[in-house]
Amino acid sequence: MQMPLEGRLDRFDYAIIGGGLSGLQLLLAMIGDPFFDEKKIAIIEADSDPPDKTWCFWEKGTGKWEHVMDHQWSKALFRGLNFEKVYSLSPYTYKKVSLSGLRKHVEMEVEGRNHVTWFMDRILSVVPGSTTTLVGQNLRYEALHVFDSRIEEDLDNLEGARMIWQHFLGWEIKTEAPLFDPDVFTMMDFSQVWNNQTSFTYVLPFSQREALVEYTFFTPHLVDEAVYTNMLRKYLKNTYGTTPFIIERVERGAIPMTDFTFGRSDHEGLTKIGTAGGWVKPSTGYSFKNTEKRVAELIQMIKNEHSPLHINTKPRYAFFDSLFLRVLTRDNDLGPLLFSEMYLKNSIQEIFLFLDEESSVITDLKIIASLPKVPFLKALLRHLREG
Ligand SMILES: Cc1cc2nc3c(=O)[nH]c(=O)nc-3n(C[C@H](O)[C@H](O)[C@H](O)COP(=O)(O)OP(=O)(O)OC[C@H]3O[C@@H](n4cnc5c(N)ncnc54)[C@H](O)[C@@H]3O)c2cc1C
Numbered sequence: 001m002q003m004p005l006e007g008r009l010d011r012f013d014y015a016i017i018g019g020g021l022s023g024l025q026l027l028l029a030m031i032g033d034p035f036f037d038e039k040k041i042a043i044i045e046a047d048s049d050p051p052d053k054t055w056c057f058w059e060k061g062t063g064k065w066e067h068v069m070d071h072q073w074s075k076a077l078f079r080g081l082n083f084e085k086v087y088s089l090s091p092y093t094y095k096k097v098s099l100s101g102l103r104k105h106v107e108m109e110v111e112g113r114n115h116v117t118w119f120m121d122r123i124l125s126v127v128p129g130s131t132t133t134l135v136g137q138n139l140r141y142e143a144l145h146v147f148d149s150r151i152e153e154d155l156d157n158l159e160g161a162r163m164i165w166q167h168f169l170g171w172e173i174k175t176e177a178p179l180f181d182p183d184v185f186t187m188m189d190f191s192q193v194w195n196n197q198t199s200f201t202y203v204l205p206f207s208q209r210e211a212l213v214e215y216t217f218f219t220p221h222l223v224d225e226a227v228y229t230n231m232l233r234k235y236l237k238n239t240y241g242t243t244p245f246i247i248e249r250v251e252r253g254a255i256p257m258t259d260f261t262f263g264r265s266d267h268e269g270l271t272k273i274g275t276a277g278g279w280v281k282p283s284t285g286y287s288f289k290n291t292e293k294r295v296a297e298l299i300q301m302i303k304n305e306h307s308p309l310h311i312n313t314k315p316r317y318a319f320f321d322s323l324f325l326r327v328l329t330r331d332n333d334l335g336p337l338l339f340s341e342m343y344l345k346n347s348i349q350e351i352f353l354f355l356d357e358e359s360s361v362i363t364d365l366k367i368i369a370s371l372p373k374v375p376f377l378k379a380l381l382r383h384l385r386e387g
Contacts, residue, residue, distance in 0.1 A: 010117070011142045012042045015134060017123050018149030019045030020099070021055065022274030022291050024106045026147055029295045031109055031116060035303055040115050042141055044134070046122035053099040054170075054212060054251060056204065057288040058092045058352050064292065068105045071096045071182075071206050076348060079189040080340030086184055087348040094185055096204065097288070123150065132269035145302075149274035152265065161260035162325035163220070164332075166285035168202070169228035170214030172249035179240045180205030188343075190336040192235045194227060198328060198335025201235045212251065218285075219332055222254060255285040259322040271298070278313065282321035284355055316364070317357040319383075326379035334375055345370035 014030070016023045027043050030036040073094040076087045110116045121136035126146065134141040155163065186203035193199055198218040205211040215231040217223065236245065255275070262278035263271070273279065279294050280287040328335055342351065346367050353359040354367050368376070 010042065010139065011040070011131070012117075013039040013144050014147065015042040015044060015132075015141050015143035015145075016147045016149075016273075017044050017134065018274065019043050019103065019106070019118070020050075020149055020274065021102075021288065022149045022277070022279060022295070023147070024102050025291050025295045026273060026298065027116070028106055028109060029299050031113060033299060035299075037115065040117075042117050042119060042143065044119045044121050044123055044136065044141065046120075048120050050099065052249070052251070053253070054096060054204070055098070055102075055288045056094060056096045057286065058089065058094050059289060060091045061093075063095070065095065065097050068097050068101045069095050070098055070101060071204070073183060073185040073204075075184040076187045077184055077189070077203075078187050078339075078343045078348075079191050080343055081190060081336055083340070083344055085343070089348060092349065092352055123148075126270060128267055128269055144269065146270040147273045147298075148270055149272075149276050151276045153260070153262070153276075155256050155258075158258060158260040161258050162322060162329050163256060163258040163260065164218055164325060164328050165220070165222060166216065166218055166253070166255040166257050167222050168214045168216035168251075168253050169225065169232065170202075170212050170251040170253075171232055171247045172212045172251070173210070173236075173245040173247055175209045175211075175240070175243050175245040177243045178208035179243060180208055180211050182207050188339055189235075189239075190340065192231055192238065193336055194223075194231055196333040198332050198339075199231070200336070200339075201231075201239075210248075212249075214251065218257065218328055218335055220329055255280060257282050257285050257325065259318065259325055273298075281355065282318075283324040286355070289356065314357055320364070320368070323376060323379045323383060326382055327375045330379075331375050334372065338371055338375075341370050341372060342367065 016026055023043055023045070027041065030041055074089055076089055076094060078085055078087065107118070110118055119139065121138045123134050123136050125135045126148065127133040127135065131142045131144055132146045134143070134146065182205045185205060186201065189201040189203070192201060200216055202214045202216050203211055213232060213236065215228045215235065257280070259282050262276055266272055271277065274291065275287065279290050281290055327338065350359065350363050350367065353363060
């Protein structure tokens with residue numbers, strides 16, 4: 001890994017702004033492909049010590065991330081309104097990767113590759129031209145193509161789009177007594193709903209005495225810190241009793257769930273990636289596997305010399321996501337019922353296929369038919385009226 005040289009203008013074939021999920025996955029894909037062996041690549045990250053993040057995803061069998069995975073689960077608990085069920089995920093597994101683990105792995109992969117440079121710098125502006133210039137706090141960079149994961153939009157004011165936040169506070173706890181089954185994670189538990197809003201608890205047990213417990217909302221507005229902490233305490237007491245625990249780590253997040261068309265500032269020399277490129281699934285807030293797919297598509301486009309490098313979502317699923325967001329922005333109290341019906345009437349494998357945008361039309365229709373009709377019909381009418 002090379003260190004920045006003060007004030008120098010560095011020239012690259014490719015520059016990646018941001019060493020988060022999308023930047024790290026893109027860099028890994030580039031250095032794993034001989035096409036890029038002769039290309040000069042820069043990755044520029046502003047934060048030298050970011051708080052750790054947990055990324056989970058489901059996939060069938062063995063995937064690309066086994067060597068950085070910290071834990072996996074073969075079963076999922078869903079606790080809805082008036083029912084609860086433990087689902088066997090086979091042939092899927094639910095897997096966990098952490099930001100720190102992925103970043104360490106990428107740093108090791110980059111070591112000794114002289115064509116890749118990792119810069120600690122904050123990009124302040126981007127100047128388009130025959131090559132794209134990046135103005136950083138420490139350095140200026142020039143690249144033939146830039147991949148940019150900075151979010152530049154005002155997410156509280158996205159014109160013409162539906163938008164809710166997936167926001168949460170999680171505690172990684174260690175309990176005195178064994179409480180958890182490390183093979184079963186809790187996908188959604190609606191037993192403690194806050195103020196009739198779409199809010200639930202998500203639990204990732206790592207051992208019988210260790211788990212990440214997150215209180216999560218899918219709502220148009222954020223809440224005060226005390227709301228999450230009260231709900232976490234209440235959930236832990238009501239679900240597991242009064243066993244003492246210590247909080248070893250705190251994880252916070254606010255993920256935009258929106259049908260806004262990101263990537264509008266893409267141009268010949270720059271492609272938005274990650275959340276800023278619209279890679280987060282609007283109806284779930286998940287993006288780990290989507291990122292893997294989008295990165296593979298980008299690499300193929302680069303090799304085929306397509307320009308500009310922009311990927312569109314499949315229209316059918318974009319429409320479903322939009323309807324879902326319309327329902328939750330207007331009738332947020334319906335969330336617990338909506339998810340309960342979906343999990344009650346469909347197999348988890350069908351739901352995963354649908355959310356992965358790989359389901360057949362028949363599965364799509366079955367899942368849609370399982371959801372409460374009136375709010376979706378109203379959302380459909382609004383969609384037809386407002387576009
Ligand atoms: C706490 C949390 C947990 C999540 N859990 C999951 C999950 O379980 N599964 C899932 O699929 N998705 C999850 N998500 C959603 C999504 O996968 C993440 O938000 C993901 O990190 C998005 O990737 P990204 O590359 O767009 O952004 P990031 O990973 O945030 O990366 C952006 C990077 O750019 C850097 N940066 C910003 N500005 C500049 C600048 N001016 N110059 C240089 N660098 C800059 C930032 O420091 C950051 O490292 C989670 C999100 C959060 C916040």
